Amino acid sequence: MPSPFSDLSVIIPVMNEKGTIAGLIGALRKLYAGATIIVADDGSTDGTRGIVKAISEADRNVLFLDRRKRNVKGLTASVVDSALRTLTEKIVVMDGDLQHPPEVVGDIYGLLDANDIVVGVRTSVKDWGVHRKVISKTMAYIAYATFKARGRPTTNDIMSGFFGIRAGLFKRIALSHRESFVHTGYKVLLDILRLAPANVRIGEVYYSTFHLRRSGTSKLNYKRIVDTVVSTFR
Numbered sequence: 001m002p003s004p005f006s007d008l009s010v011i012i013p014v015m016n017e018k019g020t021i022a023g024l025i026g027a028l029r030k031l032y033a034g035a036t037i038i039v040a041d042d043g044s045t046d047g048t049r050g051i052v053k054a055i056s057e058a059d060r061n062v063l064f065l066d067r068r069k070r071n072v073k074g075l076t077a078s079v080v081d082s083a084l085r086t087l088t089e090k091i092v093v094m095d096g097d098l099q100h101p102p103e104v105v106g107d108i109y110g111l112l113d114a115n116d117i118v119v120g121v122r123t124s125v126k127d128w129g130v131h132r133k134v135i136s137k138t139m140a141y142i143a144y145a146t147f148k149a150r151g152r153p154t155t156n157d158i159m160s161g162f163f164g165i166r167a168g169l170f171k172r173i174a175l176s177h178r179e180s181f182v183h184t185g186y187k188v189l190l191d192i193l194r195l196a197p198a199n200v201r202i203g204e205v206y207y208s209t210f211h212l213r214r215s216g217t218s219k220l221n222y223k224r225i226v227d228t229v230v231s232t233f234r
């Protein structure tokens with residue numbers, strides 16, 4: 001009998017997440033036995049690679065995608081690369097630093113039966129300073145309003161790094177608009193919504209446990225913020 005989650009691939013882009021990656025993979029394996037877990041690493045130097053490689057050698061459902069030699073590195077490039085390799089019907093994308101609760105993956109997965117894309121929407125961001133809250137809210141609002149005005153599909157958290165998508169849809173978009181993705185960027189969902197057919201069905205799952213990263217370092221910086229705003233208007 002096929003395992004219940006055998007039609008799910010969880011894609012995790014990582015860059016130096018040795019403090020959290022083993023715990024995250026462990027939680028996913030326990031909660032979603034039979035799902036494929038793809039960890040796409042762009043050349044971590046903190047030991048993340050060794051940790052994931054060892055897990056993948058012992059469990060054929062865990063795939064380690066070593067992107068060290070790729071010309072184009074980036075979170076979006078890693079997610080697109082991984083999505084094109086999936087063999088399952090459904091995909092969930094999440095961060096490797098445990099900011100996205102593994103328990104919510106199942107809710108996103110479930111809603112993909114009736115939707116093409118399901119977005120994990122952060123309802124509160126505990127611990128964020130006023131500064132980051134304002135930047136985040138402003139960027140989200142600009143993107144939302146721009147997408148709405150253009151008749152594009154949109155959601156309450158267009159910047160979310162936590163979302164599900166039907167693999168066929170993702171592959172069609174990636175193959176026909178490969179050059180339009182901001183491969184070095186961080187907002188793969190925003191790129192997808194920019195390029196998806198206007199009538200895609202979008203579901204949302206609300207969660208509130210998004211907290212400050214507990215280990216590793218953030219790759220968020222001002223260049224990334226500017227790049228994101230620019231890509232909103234592409």
Ligand SMILES: Nc1nc2c(ncn2[C@@H]2O[C@H](COP(=O)(O)OP(=O)(O)OP(=O)(O)O)[C@@H](O)[C@H]2O)c(=O)[nH]1
Nearest residue numbers: 013014015040042074075078095096097213218219
């Ligand atoms: N493959 C790959 N993964 C990356 C890259 N940059 C960041 N990541 C991973 O993408 C995920 C999101 O990056 P974060 O730095 O956590 O971004 P953030 O959540 O907006 O920022 P924080 O709140 O500070 O954590 C994490 O799993 C990172 O390890 C990259 O260039 N390539």
Ligand SMILES: [Mg+2]
Nearest residue numbers: 095097099213
């Ligand atoms: Mg993070």
